Amino acid sequence: MLHFITLVCRLSVCVFRRSVLVAGLGFCMVYSVAADDIAVSEQTFDCILGWPKIRNTRIKNSDPEQLKEAMRIFRDSIPDREYPVGTILQLLPFEAMVKHPRETFPKTNGWEFFALDVSEAGTKIKDRGDNVVNLSLGVPCLSCHQPAARFDFVCEKGHGCAPIPLDDQKIAELQGADPRCSKK
Numbered sequence: 001m002l003h004f005i006t007l008v009c010r011l012s013v014c015v016f017r018r019s020v021l022v023a024g025l026g027f028c029m030v031y032s033v034a035a036d037d038i039a040v041s042e043q044t045f046d047c048i049l050g051w052p053k054i055r056n057t058r059i060k061n062s063d064p065e066q067l068k069e070a071m072r073i074f075r076d077s078i079p080d081r082e083y084p085v086g087t088i089l090q091l092l093p094f095e096a097m098v099k100h101p102r103e104t105f106p107k108t109n110g111w112e113f114f115a116l117d118v119s120e121a122g123t124k125i126k127d128r129g130d131n132v133v134n135l136s137l138g139v140p141c142l143s144c145h146q147p148a149a150r151f152d153f154v155c156e157k158g159h160g161c162a163p164i165p166l167d168d169q170k171i172a173e174l175q176g177a178d179p180r181c182s183k184k
């Protein structure tokens with residue numbers, strides 16, 4: 001009996017060690033993905049009036065060097081150049097594009113589209129991924145942004161995308177009405 005218990009104990013130590021090893025490996029893998037990619041949650045989004053703006057678009061990246069690089073690519077409309085991972089673009093408070101590594105969303109070169117519900121309480125993610133549909137137009141984000149593939153799917157004006165039914169003044173008004181911004 002004693003022998004049997006010792007055997008079970010040895011086995012369980014062995015199993016325990018192996019699971020520690022597996023857990024350790026798993027942790028390393030998760031950690032290395034997290035180091036290269038951006039983890040997006042509802043807290044990622046906030047009042048866009050605090051973000052730098054180029055023409056109509058608000059741009060964010062938590063790394064100041066990468067933010068500078070993203071702003072340069074956008075401002076100069078540089079073709080065939082990828083935005084740095086972690087870049088967030090918003091034209092309207094309730095829609096966003098977030099840049100992941102290319103392999104994460106191969107169809108969009110790494111961009112993830114977001115449809116957001118915004119209120120004074122904050123941001124709720126309504127839909128995300130590379131198949132998000134703009135509900136008011138009934139059109140997938142990608143179908144309009146696809147023609148701008150040479151500009152890393154950034155439409156702006158003049159990159160070949162079908163226009164949205166909002167002029168610059170209306171876009172500015174919608175940004176100014178972002179309910180997440182504290183009222184002065």
Ligand code: HEC
Pocket residue numbers: 056057089090091095096097113114115132133134135137139140141142144145153154155156157161162163164
């Ligand atoms: C009808 C076509 C169309 C659809 C559908 C569309 N977009 Fe766009 N999007 C545009 C155009 C055109 C611009 C540039 C507008 C400007 O700067 O005046 C733009 C701009 C943007 C920008 C600012 C960066 C850029 O590409 O210029 C973001 C972010 C964006 N759209 C996200 C989305 C998301 C998310 C969806 C889906 C929920 C979506 N769009 C659906 C046409 C579209």
